[in-house]
Amino acid sequence: MNRSPIRWWKHYxxxxxxxxxxxxxxxxxxxxxxxxxxxxxFGLAQNLFRDGVYWGHYEQLLSxxxxxxxxxxxAITSLGGALLTTTFCALAGYAFARLRFQGRRGVLxxxxxxxxxxxxxxxxxxxxxxxxxxxxxxxGAAIIGDLNARQVANLLLLIAVxxxxxxxxxxxxxxxxxxxxxxxxxxxxxxxxxxxxxxLRHVLLPLSLxxxxxxxxxxxxFNWNDFVTASLLIRSDELKTATVGLLDFQNQLTGxxxxxxxxxxxxxxxxxxxxxxxxxxxxxxxxxxxxxxx
Amino acid sequence: MKPQSRLHRSLPYVLILPALLCVGTFILYPTLFSFRLSxxxxxxxxFVYVGLENFQRLFGNTLFWAGLGRTAIYGVLYVSLxxxxxxxxxxxxxxxxxxxxxxxxxxxxxxxxSDIVAGILWRWLFxxxxxxLQNMLGxxxxxxxxxxxxxxxxxxxxxxxxxxxxxxxLLLLLAGLQTIPGELTEAASIxxxxxxxxxxxxxxxxxxxxxxxxxxxxxxxxxxxxxxxxSITDGGPGRTTEVVSLQLYKQALQFNNFGFASAxxxxxFFINAGxxxxxxxxxxxxxxxx
Numbered sequence: 001m002n003r004s005p006i007r008w009w010k011h012y013x014x015x016x017x018x019x020x021x022x023x024x025x026x027x028x029x030x031x032x033x034x035x036x037x038x039x040x041x042f043g044l045a046q047n048l049f050r051d052g053v054y055w056g057h058y059e060q061l062l063s064x065x066x067x068x069x070x071x072x073x074x075a076i077t078s079l080g081g082a083l084l085t086t087t088f089c090a091l092a093g094y095a096f097a098r099l100r101f102q103g104r105r106g107v108l109x110x111x112x113x114x115x116x117x118x119x120x121x122x123x124x125x126x127x128x129x130x131x132x133x134x135x136x137x138x139x140g141a142a143i144i145g146d147l148n149a150r151q152v153a154n155l156l157l158l159i160a161v162x163x164x165x166x167x168x169x170x171x172x173x174x175x176x177x178x179x180x181x182x183x184x185x186x187x188x189x190x191x192x193x194x195x196x197x198x199x200l201r202h203v204l205l206p207l208s209l210x211x212x213x214x215x216x217x218x219x220x221x222f223n224w225n226d227f228v229t230a231s232l233l234i235r236s237d238e239l240k241t242a243t244v245g246l247l248d249f250q251n252q253l254t255g256x257x258x259x260x261x262x263x264x265x266x267x268x269x270x271x272x273x274x275x276x277x278x279x280x281x282x283x284x285x286x287x288x289x290x291x292x293x294x
Numbered sequence: 295m296k297p298q299s300r301l302h303r304s305l306p307y308v309l310i311l312p313a314l315l316c317v318g319t320f321i322l323y324p325t326l327f328s329f330r331l332s333x334x335x336x337x338x339x340x341f342v343y344v345g346l347e348n349f350q351r352l353f354g355n356t357l358f359w360a361g362l363g364r365t366a367i368y369g370v371l372y373v374s375l376x377x378x379x380x381x382x383x384x385x386x387x388x389x390x391x392x393x394x395x396x397x398x399x400x401x402x403x404x405x406x407x408s409d410i411v412a413g414i415l416w417r418w419l420f421x422x423x424x425x426x427l428q429n430m431l432g433x434x435x436x437x438x439x440x441x442x443x444x445x446x447x448x449x450x451x452x453x454x455x456x457x458x459x460x461x462x463x464l465l466l467l468l469a470g471l472q473t474i475p476g477e478l479t480e481a482a483s484i485x486x487x488x489x490x491x492x493x494x495x496x497x498x499x500x501x502x503x504x505x506x507x508x509x510x511x512x513x514x515x516x517x518x519x520x521x522x523x524x525s526i527t528d529g530g531p532g533r534t535t536e537v538v539s540l541q542l543y544k545q546a547l548q549f550n551n552f553g554f555a556s557a558x559x560x561x562x563f564f565i566n567a568g569x570x571x572x573x574x575x576x577x578x579x580x581x582x583x584x
Contacts, residue, residue: 116570225408
């Protein structure tokens with residue numbers, strides 16, 4: 001009965017629809033990729049199979065210091081923010097999952113509420129806060145590379161803000177990962193005379209590696225993709241992140257240089273797509289745990 | 295009961311301190327500060343207390359109401375399109391067919407892109423004269439130029455948003471469907487319920503909390519969307535796609551109109567907080583808050 005022809009026929013249609021759907025989903029990306037591999041000004045006249053692939057736009061981008069710098073800024077701030085978030089959440093998540101203390105539930109629910117509060121709501125105070133904090137830092141001579149103290153402070157501030165934005169979600173993810181680990185494992189260590197921190201480090205953390213990965217990767221990609229916060233907090237051209245630079249590029253675009261813009265867009269999506277393909281499970285788990293708790 | 299040392303008792307607070315400090319400084323404090331800021335106006339370099347004047351001006355401002363109206367239209371369309379589409383897909387994927395994870399992966403890729411990048415790809419498809427889809431669909435609609443018309447521009451943003459947002463909703467719904475025991479639908483099917491009856495009488499009621507959470511997430515995404523609008527339409531043509539979140543962004547960044555923009559963010563805070571309360575309440579009824 002299971003193998004009735006009607007059922008097979010139905011499956012056939014489902015697969016066909018899904019294949020078409022997937023092609024539609026990939027289409028904008030593939031079209032951008034094809035565009036980016038053509039010399040400027042040919043429009044669709046160029047045939048990749050006949051005339052070969054043109055890498056010129058990518059070469060041009062990689063030899064444009066400003067673009068490389070944008071990517072580097074994105075990498076530094078996304079990585080820094082995600083590392084801080086993961087560290088803070090690994091610690092706090094443990095307290096929420098295993099220790100009893102006053103105000104525990106209240107803080108947890110507050111964090112959950114804040115998770116629902118998007119960055120745009122506190123955009124203006126954050127903008128002002130940045131201005132005021134940065135005014136305290138002298139500009140002066142370059143201290144790291146060609147960046148002066150104020151510019152370094154500006155980058156650090158963006159990292160701190162990214163780490164804060166990831167925390168409400170990350171704490172809940174880590175809490176539910178810890179909570180899923182049997183208490184006996186930890187109790188055995190505690191009985192052997194380990195302190196709670198040692199138990200966290202040697203027993204819980206290794207077991208919740210998938211959770212740490214989920215928090216780190218989702219936050220890295222969120223930070224990498226962020227536009228609003230970076231466009232608001234970054235105060236000098238040298239510090240612009242890739243999304244901010246990309247929108248600038250589109251807005252300044254004159255004539256038909258869409259091929260170059262598409263190449264820039266393609267390069268920007270590589271880390272996100274790459275990490276996702278390598279660690280799909282971590283992303284799925286992160287999103288689900290973050291939304292429903294454990 | 296072993297006696298607890300002082301260190302032991304303060305340990306939880308030490309552990310949560312870095313996280314709370316960060317959240318307090320960069321989320322909580324700015325949020326509260328925006329309430330205060332909304333009562334001031336920046337004249338030249340100083341801030342002058344003006345009481346509720348910003349709100350009076352805001353509520354008397356037709357541009358603001360128009361923006362709120364556009365947000366409502368965009369929000370309703372976005373949320374309903376995504377939820378229907380994601381539900382259909384979730385029910386297909388629920389069957390655990392072969393290759394499901396491959397299809398799911400592909401559908402998820404757009405969610406990994408920045409909305410600025412997504413916007414640039416979709417704008418390129420609909421660019422006047424040279425956009426591929428513009429040239430394919432435009433002539434069919436009587437030389438319609440998508441980005442030159444308010445409705446057209448909004449539909450391009452919606453298409454991009456649907457493309458990007460479906461995956462997340464789909465994942466949440468799939469996670470919800472997994473918690474429904476298969477025996478329940480099987481039992482219903484033995485009792486002679488057809489597919490539709492199974493869905494309507496068994497799956498749907500059990501999925502209500504998940505659906506509610508998904509709807510809240512989608513609404514929050516819709517209300518606060520800035521990136522796609524900035525990169526596809528920049529509010530244009532004219533002001534036809536200038537949603538309230540975009541107004542907020544522009545008022546603050548391009549016009550340095552902080553008091554006024556703060557008043558907008560206070561209004562948006564209450565809309566978001568209302569949605570957050572619905573979310574918390576749903577989780578509470580599900581006992582998900584311990």
